[in-house]
Amino acid sequence: MSQELKREISLLQATSINMIDMVGIGPFVMFSLVIRLVGNNLFIWAWVFGALTALIDGMIWSELGAAYPLAGGSYNFLKEAYGKKGGPLMSFLFVWQTCLQSALVVASAAIGFGQYFNYLVPLTWWEEKAVSGVLVILITALLFRNIRTIGKMAVFLWAGVIIILLWIIISGFTHHQVAYSPLPQHGENMFSISFMLLIGNASVKTIYSYLGYYNVCHLGSEIRNPGKNIPRSIFISIFCIAAFYLTMNWSVVGVIPWQEAMHSKFAISLFMERIYGPRTAQVATMLVLWIAFASLFAVVLGYSRVPYAAAADGNFFPWFARLHPRLNFPYVSLLFVGGLGFICSLTLRLEDAINAILAMRILVQFVAQAIGVVLLRRRKGTADLPFRMWLYPLPVVLSVAIWLFEWYSTGVAALLGLFLMACGTVVYFLARNSWPAVAKKKIT
Known part of the structure; x- marks a missing residue:
């Protein structure tokens, strides 16, 4: 193939893409749901657990991303790690599940956007779905351009996200009305098995809100100085977003008691209404929707590179390897991710999509990596590693244990993950001989 992706994304742009991917609509839609799942003032520990999970797993992504800075991220990591015998199958299973769960990620962001839009304009179920579908189409159209332009757009969207989060956090702490403590108050035991299971169930939702710290790895072949910038981008993103999430939670329940906030679908909008009045709350809601829009932009961008990388390597359906003749981006892969995400946004419920997202990717991606x-x-x-994780092998052991715990916590959806792995294995062995290698790369 004569065309290649170009390294034009800077550290600032890479970090912007990561952070807007991470924030999205998740923390705003999940805020009240997490409180309901925990049922007491200790809900914030589910957000702490999510941050620790991201940090531990981020060390693994950083080491692999710096060592193999290529388009597709996990596709390349799994291919290299499992060698000639297991590498092709494992990397194919990753692309297989990514093609399915990327649509769920896109759909969950779009569905969350449609649900939160109800605060501004009450919508019927079909109108809500129409908003979600149109959003996916708009995002796909915006990404139909070269990576240099997209990098600049990401920084612009990121700046808006940071301003909005700071406004929420500062507003809460300057209008503090309710005493809140994250420590046990009524004899709860934070070290009991029941509490850990409760946090595990709730953390499925908080971890969903942290996902995206690794998006830069999917764009590995487009990152400048990847050996340094990929780990930096990952850790900057995790620390900043964790600080934002924890302070935002604390800020909101300092104005609205958690007992009240847990019953509101629009807790952040209610929070701004309580401080500034309904008109300002509407403005704040529009800004929350800005964040959701920015996140979906980053999600579709990152996932569109995964099928492309596998097809360009001769390990997936070859048409995904096509680059746009003038703008030099994987347009077939982009249209596939956007199109399937559009369909899912019209047919799925948000909570079902979130559980399926984690259940489908934990074993093939996180544990296998x-x-x-x-x-x-x-x-x-x-x-020869550009970056070596700290305290090895402790992060690996903890990561595997945490992800298996989270996989179990997804409930019935965990069986869906196993079923899709089995289907992917069958498809691989039936179809692998029909994929001519577009580009042959050495597997050691």
């Missing part, structure tokens, strides 16, 4: 780091270190050593 953590094990893959060990395999790569044993086979290749660490002398």
Whole structure:
């Protein structure tokens, strides 16, 4: 293939893409749901657990992303880690589940946008779905351009996200009305199995709100100085977003008691209404929708590179490897992710989509990658690694344990993940001989 992706995304742009992917509509829609799932003032520990999960797993992504800065992220990590025998199957299963769950991620963001839009204009179910579908179409159209322009757009959207979050946080702390403590007040035991299971169930929703700290790895072949900028972007994103989420939660329940906030679908809008009045709350709601829009922009951008990378490597359906002849981006892959996301946004419920997202990707992606780091270190050593995770192998052990715990916490959706893995394995062995290698890369 004569065309190649170009390294034109700076550290600021990469971090912007990560952060707007992470924030999205998730923390605003999940705010009251997390409180209801925990049922007491200790709900904020589910957000802390989500941040720790992202940080631990971020070390694995940083080591792999710096070592293999190519389009597709996990596709390349799994291919290299599992070698000639297992690599093609594992990398294919990742692309297989990504093609399915990326549509769920896109749909969940669009559905959340449509639901929150109800605060401004009451909508019927069909009108809400129409808003979600139109949003996906608009995002796909905006991404139909070269990566240099997209990088600049990401920084612009990111600046808006930061301003909005700071406004919410500062407003809460300057209008503090309710005493809040994250410590046990009525004899709760934070170290009991029942509490851990409760936090595990709620953290499925908070981890969803942190997902995206690794988006930069999907764009690895478009990042400048990837050995340094990929780890930096990941850790900056995680620390900043964790600080924003924790202070935002604390800020909101300092104005609206958590017992009241847990019953509101529009807790952030209610919070701004309580402080500034209904008109300002409407403005704040529009800004929350800005955040959701920015996140969906980053999500579709990152996922569109995964099927492209696999097809360009001869390990997936070849038409996904096509680049736009003038703008030089994987337009077939982009249209596929956007089109399937559009369909899912019209047919699914938000909570079902979130559980399925985690259940589908935990085993093939997160757990398999953590094990893959060990395999790569044993086979290749660490002398040539641009970044080495701290306290190895502790992050690997903790990551596998946490992800298996989260997989179990998704409930029935966990079985869906296993079923799709089995289907993907069958498709791989039936179709692999029909994929001519577009580009042959050495698997060691």
